[in-house]
Every structure is written in structure tokens, then in C-alpha cells.
Amino acid sequence: MREKIINISLANPRGFCAGVERAILIVEEALKKYGAPIYVRNEVVHNSYVINNLKQKGAIFVNNIEKIPPGSHIIFSAHGVSKAIRVSADKFNLIPIDATCPLVTKVHNEVHRLHSDNYHIVMIGHKGHPEVEGTMGQIEKNSPMASIHLIESIDDVKNLPIISTEKVSYVSQTTLSVDDTSKIIDALKLKFPDIKEPKSSDICYATQNRQDAVKAMLAHQDLIFVVGSINSSNSNRLAEIANQHKVKAILIDDMSLFDPSILNNKKNIGITAGASAPEILVQQLISEIKKFSNIHLSEINGIEENVIFKLPVI
Secondary structure, three states: OOHHHHHEOOOOOOOOOOOHHHHHHHHHHHHHOOOOOOOEOOOOOHHHHHHHHHHHHEEEEEOOOHOOOOOOOOOOOOOOHHHHHHHHHHOOOOOOOOOOHHHHHHHHHHHHHHOOOOEEEEEEOOOOHHHHHHHHHHHOOOOOOEEEEEEOHHHHOOOOOOOOOOOOEEEEEOOOOOOHHHHHHHHHHHHHOOOOOOOOOOOOOOHHHHHHHHHHHHHHHOOEEOOOOOHHHHHHHHHHHHHHHOOOOEOOOOHOOHHHHHHHOOOOEEEOOOOOOOOHEEEEHHHHOOOOOEEEEEEEOOOOOOOOOOOOOO
16 A cells, blocks of 8 residues: 555644643643542543543542542533432532533523523433433423423424423534534424523534534545544534435544554545544544554644633632
8 A cells, every 4th residue: 555645634623622721721730739530521522532531540430429539629521410419429428520512501591590480491412421411411300390301302392292382492412413413493383382592502612613624524535534432422513414415424433453454545635533533543543544654644624623621629
């Protein structure tokens, strides 16, 4: 393969967003201030490289906070947590540090306001994702006024148990496909013409920008690599977009699993990275490709992101 050249185009923007950078920095600063171990509920961000790196520094990731020694610090992940988790942390005498992405907190605040105004709330998201569990968990399950329903597709809209067309609203997970979510919202508006919308889209700027960047490069690529972990929602959406446009996409975060045969008959390859994937993995992927082919590397111009989120008190 050495006699040929593969053109590699790098999408922009790609990789870390402000919320992910903030969450990782919170864990690192907590380790500096309090020493190891520092406990984190669930993966602080969905990337195996990042998680393994933080483990080596002394972070311990737990699903069950009951197992954490009383008096310990507990970091809530970037995906946010339910009210019940916060109550449990207090019950077990844990000291919380909140790494919830501010854009997820924005959605939590929307849910609080809508619930206070007695709205039926429809949440668009993926069942089982920690962000969805945290957002829906802003309404206590035993609340007499609780009314929040999860939908994942247009078909789910048809089966919503809400009968009244008054006082209906929706919110969404921040890392969804912009196009797919738009179709679901259209179906909601058709069923509930007066449905209350968020003041601005719940899908975050980084999700939107990375999806737009992939769409912009698709016409010129034979293959798209999406650097990101299998449990990363935003990374999976990037791969889906490429596949929906008939361009093969491969999600990868462990370069030891790189299969060089995928390069056969490929002249133009695009590379992007999910919002929780570090740039070092992109560079590792490029190095793997260079082992099997000469390359021509180019950066595609895209939106420059200058968003910075302040750290909480640690």
C-alpha cells in the first residue's frame, strides 16, 4: 500500500467541548486539593481513555454511592444526576462536587420551571443514558404532580399517554441527532399544536457543530473514522450521520484494534472525534494509518469554539 497516498481530512470542530474539559479539570483539581482517592459517580465523561487516565491519577468511579466511605468527596458526572442521588449523597454524609455540564443544568432548570407550572413534560432522549436519568429524576417519582414521559422516536409520540392537549411541553437530551430530534419535535407539534418549547434548543452547541462538520465533509470521503467510545452518545450520532448518508463510518477509541484492511481501496478518509474524545486519540489514529500508507493531511475549516465554563467551588 506504500505506493499510494490516502488523503485524510480532519473535521473542525472535533473532540473536547467546554463541558467535558470542565468535568475532567474538576476531577484533576479535586485530586490535587484533597488527594487520592476521589470518588466519581459513574464515568465523569464517556471516554475510556479519559477514564483510565483519571483512574491512574487516583479517581474511583462508582455506580453505588452507598459503598463510598462517609465524609468522602463525591463528584457528580458531566451528565448530571437526579434529585434522589443528591439526597442519598447527603444521607451518607458525602461532600458533593458538581461537574454537571452547565448546558445539562439548563435543561434541569427548564424541567423545574415546567413542573412548577404543572406542565406535562415530554423528554426526548435515549433510555438508560445517565443524562436522561438525571433530567427525568428532577421530578421525584412519588410527586403527586409528577408527569414526565420519555420518548425515543416518532412512534413513541403516537403512544404518549397524555390526553389533554393543554399544558404540554418538551425538553431533550443535549447530545442527540439534530435532524432526528427535529422530526420528533415536528411529530409532537402535530399531536400537540400548543406544546411549549424551550426558549433555545436543548441540543448543545458542541453537538450541533460536530454534526454540521461531519455533514460538510461527507461528499468527499470514502470512509469516516469517528474517534469516540461505544457508550458516547454524541460520538455514536456522528457515526450514524455518516452511515445515513451512505458513507461507511467506524467508531474507534482503542487503536490496538485498528484493522488496516479497512484502508483497502480507500483514497479519501475523514476523521472526526466526539465531544468526549481527546485529540491524542486522533493523532494516534493518524499514526496507525501512516504505518500502512503514505498520507496527505488537511484540516477542514469550521466554526471556532471559544466557550469556557467556570469551575465550581472545589
